[in-house]
Amino acid sequence: MRIDGAAVDAAPRPGQCLRTFLREQGRTGVKKGCDAGDCGACTVLLDGDPVHSCIVPAHRAVGSEVVTVAGLGTPDDPHPAQQAFADAAGFQCGFCTAGMVCTAAALGLPAAEAPEPAELDRLFKGNLCRCTGYRSVRDALAGRRNVETAVAGESFGRPVAAPAALRVVTGREAYTLDEPEPPGMLHVAVLGSPHPHARITRIDVAAARAAPGVHLVLTYRDVPATPYSTGRHQDRNDDPDDTLMLDPVLRFRGQRVAVVVAETLRQARRALRLVDVEYEVLPAVLDPEAARAPGAPLVHGDKDPVLARIADPGRNVVAVVREEYPVPGAVDAALAVSAATVEGEWSTARVNHAALETHGARAWVADDGTLTVRTSSQVPFLVRDELARLLALDPAAVRVVVGRVGGGFGGKQELLVEDVVALAALRTGRAVQWELTREEQFTVVPCRHPMRVRVRAGAGADGVLTALAIDVLSDTGAYGNHAPGVLFHGVHESMAVYRVPAKRVDAEAVYTNNLPSGAFRGYGLGQVIFAIESALDELAARLGLDPVELRRRNVVRPGDPFVVGSLVQDDLDYGSYGLDQCLDLVDEALRRGAAESRDGAAEGGWARGATDGGGRAAPVGWSEGRGVALAMIATVPPRGHYSNARVSADADGGFTVDVGTAEFGNGTTTVHVQLAADALGVPPDRVRVRQSDTGTSGYDTGAYGSAGSVVAGKAVAQAAARLREHLDGGDGVRSAEGSHDGSPRSVAFNVQGFRVAVNRATGEVRVLQSVHAADAGVVINPEQLRGQIEGGVAQALGSALQEQVQLHDGEVMTRAFRHYRVPQLVDVPPTEVLFADTVDTTGPRGAKSMSEAPYNPVAPALANAITDATGVRPHAIPMQKDTLWRLLNGVGRSSA
């Protein structure tokens, strides 16, 4: 076999696929997204033909010529397809990019003669991207350039390219498991529980321990008994201590029963089959409402509520909010005299993050005795601190290193694999790796919290709200990681954005024996906003009022207090305010789109080209409607988010930024370069960023709550400005530090609008126009911000229309991308992105955070448009064809 032009003598093992063979030969530009042929991240050229190398038997490639992404070109001499993805900013995390580039190269794209849109949809249906929403991918395939080169001191506000762009598109950027293997590295395989609720009564691992190649077998008897939570926060008390590394009680299907560490993955898997376990099957509770009913099986009934920080283990309730403003009974009293009221119940499904890079980590003990863990995480410092606690080590003796992360979306704000590899490395003295399979990503990795939300709302005849109450039930599954945080945040800005004299929140997060839920983009807000924004639309209809006008009359304005179920008195303030502008921008765009589509847009064709979202006309016979929804979000998580950065002048005239936050496609590295370069007065290419390594950078809480730009960014900007002063002053100081504590916090706003067409015979929803207005303060990098928003809208369209993790008796049925419908290129319509013109007083140079927020208003805007089109209101997402068809045709279970 020849690989990237070089002859390779090694022979593949029987049954080996080409992907792992190529990676073993050092071609780590070839990525594993699914290992099942579905996602395309592993695409290579085999004798010139593009193939998914994960499903190509390696023995067939012997004697062939294989070209990987790294063989196509280099950062200094990129292939035209690679240059196109760099120029278009056609990636965010970049994990899918190798496959995109190889596929484009095989097709000769970009080309003078572009394929028809439908042909492009077909050719790229096997290349999934979770980050971008595909607009920038389409731009790359069409050869459109979206980035520019900035001059010294003037990069802020310009579409500067990601610093890693050329390394990403040429397959040179090292993700978590892309560095050369440490010598003698062992592999982990884990036995999962076959029952949703059971107790291990006997476990015999003697045969497994004696199996060939096995170095270590762990059961609950062999691990620290320290309870913890997989969810990680600045304050570790935010999450309940309800988890053990290995627990004799199993609370969901797939939960760790035993861990085998062996010389090869196959030996580890084989030894797993030798583990002899007897279970006492316990009654399971799978429905969240049943879980809090008297007599329900208790998931964590054995826990102490104070020690474990569980609100009421005797009712399966992990967290509670129960508040009424200004006095108890205020809502009922106000509703009784309101001119119009609505009441309804909405629900959201389980959603998987589907980051293209699975969780994976390597651990080893360095020569100086430091336990070193390289992992795919958004929160390296929080992982370090909790590992030290679990393993009873000094945090200084633990180093967590995070390379470029292949997508996160909240899913990597967890400690899921690091504990096992760390303990195994300590016990064996060898390097140990655990890489989750895509199936494990679906079956044991936390998903988005499904919620059931009841809303009661009232208004006077003038359209002014009189009362707003929500009753939320959140299913956190078997463990409470992120359950309190998601619940508290979910009911917070969603309620606070409206000025209403009477408000009430009743909310509980409950344990069930389902797959655990966890942090997911939007952190609870999207679920609650789906309900509130749907209910208010209904209220507008009852009042005969334009839904946008209803919102204009009732949203908070600067100076208004923030009220959830009680008055919020903390560091949240109006650093800027652009919600009014966002509502106007979306309203105008939808009117313009409707008018243009009437004025002769071809049916089914985009009125103003493929990428600007101008809109298209409804097919004949379909029902047409429009819908709008809004969302507010705090720019930083509450109660402290810290970053300490250092900027140093290097001998070669360049500068190095050391910052602890992680890059997972959120683009903070670009922002940090822009902020530092401008403060130093140099071009961006003189600044390099060394990040997310607890061994080299100051403490950073991590990349969650959209804090990368506004917290770490401020620390970087401060450090750079201080260094500039030293350099200008000539005092010989070549390095300076900056820090930020994440306070005070501001609010950012998002408004989504849709025009849709609905086919009543099939339940199909077609987006005719999508427009999104964001108040992100001063825009640091317009191309990157646009990409974050488009990606958020695309991910939200997935969960609104087509994605759900389906469970049957606690067992996940959707265990592969072929069954879990992550949007393909064809599924994502263009979204026109508009920005409010505001300057924030708290963020760096007037900017606000904007990476989670665009997700939040999408589902309700779509539901409102569907209701406008059909007169029938969906009360649950996803609004799949089959469920919508049932609703439109009065078939089956009616909703609320």
Next chain:
Amino acid sequence: MDLDVDSVRTARTRADLALAPGERFLAGGTFLYSEPLPPGVTGLVDLLGLGWEPWTIDGGGLRVSATCTVEEVRAGLGALGARSGPYRGLGIAQPCADALLLSFKVAHTATVGGNLSLALPAGAMVSLFAALGASVLVWAPGGGARVESLTSFVTGPGETTLADGEVLREVRVPASALGARTAFRKIALTPLGRSSAVVTGLRAEETARLVLTASVPRPVPLEVAPGDHAALDRALDAVTEWFDDPHGAPDWRAAVTRGLAHEVLEELA
């Protein structure tokens, strides 16, 4: 993904097809390499070494080898069918190939035989060849062969009449079908997603022959007089078992299948 086997041998002659204990046949491999093997499988026997001609066509009809790739169906047979003329029946070859969720990159490797033997309800090679009235030639272990109609070969989701050691050798399409008019309709929960319902059809002299796939656990052939929509409704009323999986609720599948079937009948009028 890597499969945990001890051996892979490439079959060159029919004699090589005798399976040792634990061995299993490997065709394109695009499905086999996408899931862990069941316990007990220790070896693979690669059929691609047999060098079978992908397809041949003559006065006796069309013969498609089990190892013919989906791309060869799409491009080769599809090109024949794109023109009006003696092979216009193959006009549904391309849309059937495109109905598969798999990427064009996978279609270069995935085989007809693999798709038929996998027997997924959404297996569009079943949709294609069942509409063309195809039969399958199955080689028995140790010599001998049997021929069976494709619609009876597929017995359920993931189930066929293939016995241990039997090999699907080829699909045979009668010459009469090649020149007939054919039609194709598909619906999925997303535009290019895994099919929820597929209806294919062929216009014979006196009748329209429809085949339901994807929405039913096994292919359902329906035969009605051309243009007789009432008869089609009666035939559909008799279908009681609709497939239930993450790709669509059974009642919705029944409803949209009906719509698609009437469109196919209309096209074949």
